[in-house]
Amino acid sequence: MLVNDVLIEVEGVTKSFTLRRRAGRFRRTKVRVDAVTGLDFQVRRGEMVGYIGPNGAGKSTTIKMLTGILLPSSGRLRVAGxxxxxxxxxxxxRMGVVFGQRTTLWWDLPLRDSYELARRIYRIPDADYRRNLDRCVELLELGDLLDVPVRQLSLGQRMRGDIAAALLHQPEVLYLDEPTIGLDVVSKRRVREFLAQVNAEQGTTVLLTTHDLTDIEQLCSRVMVIDHGRVVYDGDLDGLHDQGRSERTLVVDLDREVPPIELPGTRVLRVEGARQWLAFPAAASAAPLVADLAGRYELRDLSVREPEIEDVIARMYAGEEEGAAEPVAG
Incomplete structure (x- = not known):
């Protein structure tokens, strides 16, 4: 890896907070909590990296340190040097930020006015502003929303508006903290397609935190798993599934009750009347299983459920109990 190819450098970073907890009727004690411990990783220019982990793992703390909102307790951070x-x-x-639970838009102003304020704050040249805004409006389907006050937008509409606002000044790096949380299927698809296009066409580096593994599958070639403030996996998604022995679930609705279905590479998790739940390796394709089922049974409905990130990490730790829990590279 070339030195000038590295955009984000994180070396031995720790972030600790001091909390006061009740220790009696009138007394409180100070307790140190380590949100991030000895964090090390690099992100190259143009990469789209999934940064995942359970609640409280340290994902948002990392994003806040990378954006300068929080100061590390120790270690070294560099973004674009x-x-x-x-x-x-x-x-x-040089950076854009979207926090899924918070908006950077002005609540009582129309979406268009928020963008105009962003133009002035970032001192975006008029020609660049019009070009970038037109592109975001078209790809995120915001045309009918520009004159609507932000407070009247749905969650999905507001999220698309926030992503557009973060990209108006053409940042080199985009930090996305749960950008699809609470969105419907259609809104999620629009956001994913837009982010993939921005990354491919403009080379924007993206660091994405999410609880939705489908976001990672469709957008990221690399995934880092953080838990208890440290990186426990860094590699591709297939390697993560292998490491965690994770499983997807095929939910099958038949036209009548049958004995538990036996398919190579699957195991029956549950049977309730004409509905059965079949587990199969997450890295495997569901297509041959669906074809086999369709050839043997009359199907009413069928769906595939992705593994939960918490389950994947739990399985990783279960597999590491026999040895030292060192970070794994895929």
């Missing part, structure tokens, strides 16, 4: 905390103003021109 700059310290995010000490050079926040300069880096603000």
């Amino acid at each position: 700059a310290d995010p905390m000490r050079e926040r103003v300069r880096l603000a021109q």
Whole structure:
């Protein structure tokens, strides 16, 4: 890896918080909580990386340190060669941020006015602003929403509006913290397609935190798993599934009750009347299983459920109990 090819550098980073907890009727004690411990990774320019883990793992804390919102307790952070905390103003021109639970848009103003404010804050040249706005409006289907106050937008509409706002100044790196949380299927598809296009056409580096493994499958070639403040896996998604021995679930609705279905490479999890749940390796394709089922049974409905990230990580730890739990590279 070339040095100038690295956009994000994280070396031995730790972030600790001091909390006060009740220790009696009138007394409180200070307790140190480590949100991130000895974090090490690099992200190359143009990469789209999934940064995943259970709640409280340290994902949002990492994003906040990379954007200069939080100062690391120890270690070294560099984004485009700059310290995010000490050079926040300069880096603000080179990065975009979307927090799924918070909006950067002005609540009582129409969407168009929020974008105009962003143009002035980032001092975007008029021609660049019009070109970038037109592109975002078209790809995210925001045309009918530009004159609607942000408070009247649905969650999916607001999220698309936030993503557009984060990209108006053409940042080199985009941090996305749960950008599809709470979105319907259609909104998720629009957001994913847009992000894939921005990454492919503009080379925008993306660091994506999510609880939805489908986001990772459709967008990221690399995934990092963080748990208890440290990276426990860094590689591709297939390697993660192999490491965690994760399984997808095929939910089959038949036209009548039958004995538990026996298919090579699957195991029956549950049977309730004419519905059966079959588990199969997450890295395997569901297509041959569906074809086999369709040839043997009359099907009313069928769906595939992805494994939960928490389950994948739990399986990883279960497999590491026999040895040291070191970070795994895929």
